[in-house]
Amino acid sequence: MAPRTNGRGVQVEDTKICVVMVGLPARGKSYIAQKAQRYLQWLSIDAKTFNVGNYRRTDAPQPSADFFDIGNTEGERRRRAAAEAAIADMLAWFKQGGVIGILDATNSTKERRKWVMDVCTREGIEVLFVESKCDNEEMIMANIRDVKTTSPDYKGQDPEKAALDFRNRIKNYEKVYKTIDGDGDESDYTYLKIMDVGSQVIINRIQDYLQSRVVYYLMNLHIRPRSVWLSRHGESLYNLNGKIGGDADLSPRGHQYAQKLPELVRQSVGGDRPLTVWTSTLKRTIATARFLPENYNQLQWKALDELDAGLCDGMTYQEIKDQYPEDFIARDEDKYNYRYRGGESYRDVVIRLEPIIMELERSEDILIVTHQAILRCIYAYFMKKDQAKSPWMNVPLHCLIKLTPRAYGTDEERWQADIPAVSTWRAKGSTAKHEDPTGTA
Numbered sequence: 001m002a003p004r005t006n007g008r009g010v011q012v013e014d015t016k017i018c019v020v021m022v023g024l025p026a027r028g029k030s031y032i033a034q035k036a037q038r039y040l041q042w043l044s045i046d047a048k049t050f051n052v053g054n055y056r057r058t059d060a061p062q063p064s065a066d067f068f069d070i071g072n073t074e075g076e077r078r079r080r081a082a083a084e085a086a087i088a089d090m091l092a093w094f095k096q097g098g099v100i101g102i103l104d105a106t107n108s109t110k111e112r113r114k115w116v117m118d119v120c121t122r123e124g125i126e127v128l129f130v131e132s133k134c135d136n137e138e139m140i141m142a143n144i145r146d147v148k149t150t151s152p153d154y155k156g157q158d159p160e161k162a163a164l165d166f167r168n169r170i171k172n173y174e175k176v177y178k179t180i181d182g183d184g185d186e187s188d189y190t191y192l193k194i195m196d197v198g199s200q201v202i203i204n205r206i207q208d209y210l211q212s213r214v215v216y217y218l219m220n221l222h223i224r225p226r227s228v229w230l231s232r233h234g235e236s237l238y239n240l241n242g243k244i245g246g247d248a249d250l251s252p253r254g255h256q257y258a259q260k261l262p263e264l265v266r267q268s269v270g271g272d273r274p275l276t277v278w279t280s281t282l283k284r285t286i287a288t289a290r291f292l293p294e295n296y297n298q299l300q301w302k303a304l305d306e307l308d309a310g311l312c313d314g315m316t317y318q319e320i321k322d323q324y325p326e327d328f329i330a331r332d333e334d335k336y337n338y339r340y341r342g343g344e345s346y347r348d349v350v351i352r353l354e355p356i357i358m359e360l361e362r363s364e365d366i367l368i369v370t371h372q373a374i375l376r377c378i379y380a381y382f383m384k385k386d387q388a389k390s391p392w393m394n395v396p397l398h399c400l401i402k403l404t405p406r407a408y409g410t411d412e413e414r415w416q417a418d419i420p421a422v423s424t425w426r427a428k429g430s431t432a433k434h435e436d437p438t439g440t441a
């Protein structure tokens, strides 16, 4: 589409994209859809998933596998009606300003894909097909296990019967399923085809920046089991004094935490499996990671440095309130968007963390030793915390957090080191140097 100007002569993007999932059931389409939605929302790009199955489920009781047979005309009529309803809602959502709509369905025939393509093109919406093609039995089985325990279609049913029914449903789809093969009309389509969860990918006719961002992200996803460990640095001398920013050394208790960290990590890993360690380039995170075993690879990232407080760097919250009272109030009113004079906002931090998230998605087990604001942003990505709340989250010092991504969410465990530290958490409106977030002192 032609770019629009915003009145000040600056070109603004007017792209709207419908990401159309393609593939047989149990190929991880919903997983891909929800990951893409989360990634985009975290980057403040308005994205929403429209799951056709949910529309089908609202109008009738749970059907059996026969319902999905191509010869079942009533089934076909209802499945088509569900797709129409989902698309109608998506188009209405685009009109209200939505940017990336994700149509989560099998879209397994060329006819169905052409229909979606025509409807979207008429409305000026770009279409990006994302096909997950997988013949890996192990992965399909894992997905079936997951579906039969989590899908609303099989709620309360005998798991064995559910698995059998689901397998029959897949067989019915297999009768009509056509992969996007670049033949005929489809050779002009924009698509990403992911084979066996990333072992091979095919990309066709990617048109613009936003599409390429989505495609690059999806290419980096994997579903091998792994965890991400997060820790703040040990208590610093600045933390003790209630000062923000800076590049201070650890306090004596901070050093104790550094000595304790290898044991905490070993406990949470459940063995001697080495992790890769990422720190910031600031002294307090590097010092915190220095006793970790030598076979742990360590890497310093500038992108993991603490939120830059600009002119306020090195001040206490009380000093900021005294010297920049308006800024102090503005930050409390909208902490996510407030940008320190000459420094950064949480929104800025998310943008600079994007390559970290991309690299995390590509990687296996990683331990990140970083700072309060940075940890909040990374945590928010995995745990789907919204922007208004995440900058106010309490992330205690001397605590190791383990996040384990699963098919439909992320599990969290915490290990608190038995080493006291000040609290750097601050309530809205307060300038207290150290507060107790639980209120129990």
Ligand SMILES: O=P(O)(O)OC[C@H]1O[C@@](CO)(OP(=O)(O)O)[C@@H](O)[C@@H]1O
Residues within 6 Å of the ligand: 232, 233, 236, 239, 243, 244, 245, 246, 306, 307, 309, 370, 371, 372, 373, 391, 424, 426
């Ligand atoms: O956004 P707020 O809540 O002010 O928290 C960020 C602050 O956390 C601090 C501690 O108060 O980070 P750090 O973990 O690096 O010590 C400050 O340096 C930083 O400005």
